Amino acid sequence: AIPAQAPAAASSPGAAFDAKYMELRGTGLSTQPSPAQVMARLDELARLRPAGDSVRDLRYRAIYCDWAFDENPGAQLAWADDGLARSRAAHDGEGEANFHYCRAAALETTGAQDQILPEYEAGIAAARRIGDDRLLADGLSLRGGLHSLLGDQARAIPDLVAAQHLYRRGGFKADAEALLLDIAISYRRMGDNAKARDYLQQNEIYASALGDYDQLVANLLQQGYLAEDEDRIDDALALYRRTMVLARERGNDYDIASVQLAMAWPWILRKDYARALALVDAARAGFDALGDRTNDDMLALRRGQAHAGLGRHVLSLSEYALAATALERSDNRRYLALLHRARARSEQALGRDAQAFADLERYIDIRESITSAERSQQAQMLRYQFDNDRELLENERVAREQGLRDRQLQALLQARRWQWTAIALACVLLLLLGALVVRQLVRMRRLHEIATTDPLTGVANRRSIEHLGAKAIAGARAAGQPLCALILDLDHFKSVNDTHGHPCGDKVLARMAHACRDALRHFDLLGRTGGEEFLVLLPDTRMDQAWPIARRLCATVAAIDFDDLAHGLRITVSIGMAELRSADASLHDLVARADAALYQAKGNGRNRIEVGDA
Ligand SMILES: Nc1nc2c(ncn2[C@@H]2O[C@H](COP(=O)(O)OP(=O)(O)OP(=O)(O)O)[C@@H](O)[C@H]2O)c(=O)[nH]1
Structure with missing residues (x-):
C-alpha cells in the first residue's frame, strides 16, 4: 500500500510516484489554473507508475477518476465502476473507498441525489475497515457536504468537524483548512451566523495565504451572503467588489456573472433598482454565454424584485412566475419564502389582495417551517456539542490522569535510579575500605614478619x-x-x-x-x-x-x-x-x-x- 506520508528520498521505483501522488492528493490539482494543466499533472503521475504495480495503478486511476471527467459524468461513472471492480479483485480497501467517492461525484453531476449517500456510506465503511484516517476523513467531509446541501446541518456539522479533526491529526493541513469553508456554510444555513463568520474568517486567511482562487471566491461570496443576512449592506457590497476584482483578474466568466447576480440584492435594498436590474441582466448574459441554466431561478427573482422597485409590478409578476417554477423544483425554501413575500407586495400594489394574502400566508408557512427546522437543528447541534464537550472533557481528564501517572512513574524510576546509584557507591566504598583493610593487614603482617624474622635464614630473629x-x-x-x-x-x-x-x-x-x-x-x-x-x-x-x-x-x-x-x-x-x-x-x-x-x-x-x- 501507499505510505501515509510521502517518502523523503526516491529510493524505490515507486517512491517518485508516491511523492507525486501525495502532492496531487493535497492541493496539487486544486491550485491548477486550467483543466489542461490538471490533465498535464495527471499525465506526469501516469508516467511515474512502475510497470506491473497494480496497487499504484489503482491509486492513479482513482485520482484520474476524480479530476479527468469534468464534463462527462457518464464516462466518469463507467471509469469508477471499472476501478471498483479492479479494487475488489485486488482486495484493495483504499481503492474501493476512492472509487465509491468518485461514483458519488459522478452521480452528483447527473443529479441522481438519492444514490449519492449510499456511495459515501460504502466508501466510509471501506475506509474504516482498513483503518485509513485520511480516507475516512474524505468520506466524512463528502457526506457532511451532502447533508449540508440537503439542509440537514445537524448531521452535516458533526461529519465535517470529525473529518477536519482527522485531517489535522494526520497532518493534512490543506484538507483540514479547506473544510473550514464547508463548516461555515453549514452554520450559515443553520442560522448560526456568529459561528459561520468565525469559520469564514479563519478560512479566508488560509485561502489567501495559499492563493487558492476557487476557495477564496467561494469564501468571499459566503461572507457577502452572511453580511446580507445580518443587514450589513455596505459590508456585503465591499465583499462582492473584492470578489469581482479577483474574478476579473482570473478572467473567470462564471464567477463574474455570479458576483453580478449577488450584487443585485444589496442595490435593491438600497433602492437603486436600475443599477440592480443592469447587474442582473449582465449576469444573465454571462450565464447565457456559458450555457448555464442553474441560476435561472435567482436571475428571475432578482429581476422581479428590481422591476417591482421601479413600480413595474406586472413585469415583476411574470419574472416571479418563472422563478417560482425553478425554485419549487430545486426546493430552495429560503428563496421560495423571499419570492412569496416579494410577490405578495407586487400583487398588493396591483390590488390583487386575495393572491397577495395567499402569498403572505405561504411566506409565513415556509418561514415558520424554516425557523422550526433551524431550531431543531440547533437543538440537535447543541446536543452534539454537549456530547462532544463531555467527551473532550473526559479525554482531557484521562490524559491528565495518565500524565500524572506517568510523572509519578518517572519520579519513582528516578528515585530507584538514585537508590541503585547510592547502593552501587556504597558497594564501591565498602570494596575500597575492604581493600584498604586487607592491604593494611598484609602490611602489618609483613612488618611483624620483618620485625620478628631473620631475613637471611627465615627463622625467628x-x-x-x-x-x-x-x-x-x-x-x-x-x-x-x-x-x-x-x-x-x-x-x-x-x-x-x-x-x-x-x-x-x-x-x-x-x-x-x-x-x-x-x-x-x-x-x-x-x-x-x-x-x-x-x-x-x-x-x-x-x-x-x-x-x-x-x-x-x-x-x-x-x-x-x-x-x-x-x-x-x-x-x-x-x-x-x-x-x-x-x-x-x-x-x-x-x-x-x-x-x-x-x-x-x-x-x-x-x-x-x-x-x-x-
Ligand atoms: N657469611 C656470613 N658470615 C658471618 C655472618 N655472621 C658472622 N659471620 C662470620 O662467622 C665467623 C665466625 O667466626 P668465629 O667466631 O671465629 O668462629 P668460627 O670460625 O666458626 O670458629 P668456631 O666457632 O670456633 O668453630 C666470622 O668470620 C664472621 O664474620 C653472616 O651473617 N654471614
Whole structure:
C-alpha cells in the first residue's frame, strides 16, 4: 500500500510516484489554473507508475477518476465502476473507498441525489475497515457536504468537524483548512451566523495565504451572503467588489456573472433598482454565454424584485412566475419564502389582495417551517456539542490522569535510579575500605614478619626467639612441664667465609637453618641469636628426650650437601644443651648454662653435644 506520508528520498521505483501522488492528493490539482494543466499533472503521475504495480495503478486511476471527467459524468461513472471492480479483485480497501467517492461525484453531476449517500456510506465503511484516517476523513467531509446541501446541518456539522479533526491529526493541513469553508456554510444555513463568520474568517486567511482562487471566491461570496443576512449592506457590497476584482483578474466568466447576480440584492435594498436590474441582466448574459441554466431561478427573482422597485409590478409578476417554477423544483425554501413575500407586495400594489394574502400566508408557512427546522437543528447541534464537550472533557481528564501517572512513574524510576546509584557507591566504598583493610593487614603482617624474622635464614630473629622463649618458660612453669634449650654454633664458619666468600657463607647459613627447622617437631622453637649461632627451645621435653633431637640436628647438618656451592664442602655444628630448672630466674639463666655447654663442646673438639649442668 501507499505510505501515509510521502517518502523523503526516491529510493524505490515507486517512491517518485508516491511523492507525486501525495502532492496531487493535497492541493496539487486544486491550485491548477486550467483543466489542461490538471490533465498535464495527471499525465506526469501516469508516467511515474512502475510497470506491473497494480496497487499504484489503482491509486492513479482513482485520482484520474476524480479530476479527468469534468464534463462527462457518464464516462466518469463507467471509469469508477471499472476501478471498483479492479479494487475488489485486488482486495484493495483504499481503492474501493476512492472509487465509491468518485461514483458519488459522478452521480452528483447527473443529479441522481438519492444514490449519492449510499456511495459515501460504502466508501466510509471501506475506509474504516482498513483503518485509513485520511480516507475516512474524505468520506466524512463528502457526506457532511451532502447533508449540508440537503439542509440537514445537524448531521452535516458533526461529519465535517470529525473529518477536519482527522485531517489535522494526520497532518493534512490543506484538507483540514479547506473544510473550514464547508463548516461555515453549514452554520450559515443553520442560522448560526456568529459561528459561520468565525469559520469564514479563519478560512479566508488560509485561502489567501495559499492563493487558492476557487476557495477564496467561494469564501468571499459566503461572507457577502452572511453580511446580507445580518443587514450589513455596505459590508456585503465591499465583499462582492473584492470578489469581482479577483474574478476579473482570473478572467473567470462564471464567477463574474455570479458576483453580478449577488450584487443585485444589496442595490435593491438600497433602492437603486436600475443599477440592480443592469447587474442582473449582465449576469444573465454571462450565464447565457456559458450555457448555464442553474441560476435561472435567482436571475428571475432578482429581476422581479428590481422591476417591482421601479413600480413595474406586472413585469415583476411574470419574472416571479418563472422563478417560482425553478425554485419549487430545486426546493430552495429560503428563496421560495423571499419570492412569496416579494410577490405578495407586487400583487398588493396591483390590488390583487386575495393572491397577495395567499402569498403572505405561504411566506409565513415556509418561514415558520424554516425557523422550526433551524431550531431543531440547533437543538440537535447543541446536543452534539454537549456530547462532544463531555467527551473532550473526559479525554482531557484521562490524559491528565495518565500524565500524572506517568510523572509519578518517572519520579519513582528516578528515585530507584538514585537508590541503585547510592547502593552501587556504597558497594564501591565498602570494596575500597575492604581493600584498604586487607592491604593494611598484609602490611602489618609483613612488618611483624620483618620485625620478628631473620631475613637471611627465615627463622625467628634474636628478639623474637627470646620473646617466644620467655613465653615457653612461663607456659612450662604453669603446666609443670619440662623444657630444654639447645645452642647450635657452626664449626669453623670463618674459614667457610674466608675460603668460599661471604655470599657462599650466607647460603650455607640459610640452608642449614632450613634443614634444622625441618628436623624439629612442629611445636619446637628455632631462632638465630647471632652470626652463626642458633637457639632451639624444646617445650614439654626432658633432657633424656632432648638428646636424640640434638643428635638428629647434628646428623642433619652434617648430611647437608653443599657441593653446588663448593665442591666437598661439609659443615658440622657444636651443641650446648640445658634443661629448665625451677631455680632459673629467666631464659637468660637457662641459655647461660647451654652456652657454657657449647663452650665446652667447642673446647672438646667441636661437632659434638655437651650438657650444661652448672
Ligand atoms: N657469611 C656470613 N658470615 C658471618 C655472618 N655472621 C658472622 N659471620 C662470620 O662467622 C665467623 C665466625 O667466626 P668465629 O667466631 O671465629 O668462629 P668460627 O670460625 O666458626 O670458629 P668456631 O666457632 O670456633 O668453630 C666470622 O668470620 C664472621 O664474620 C653472616 O651473617 N654471614
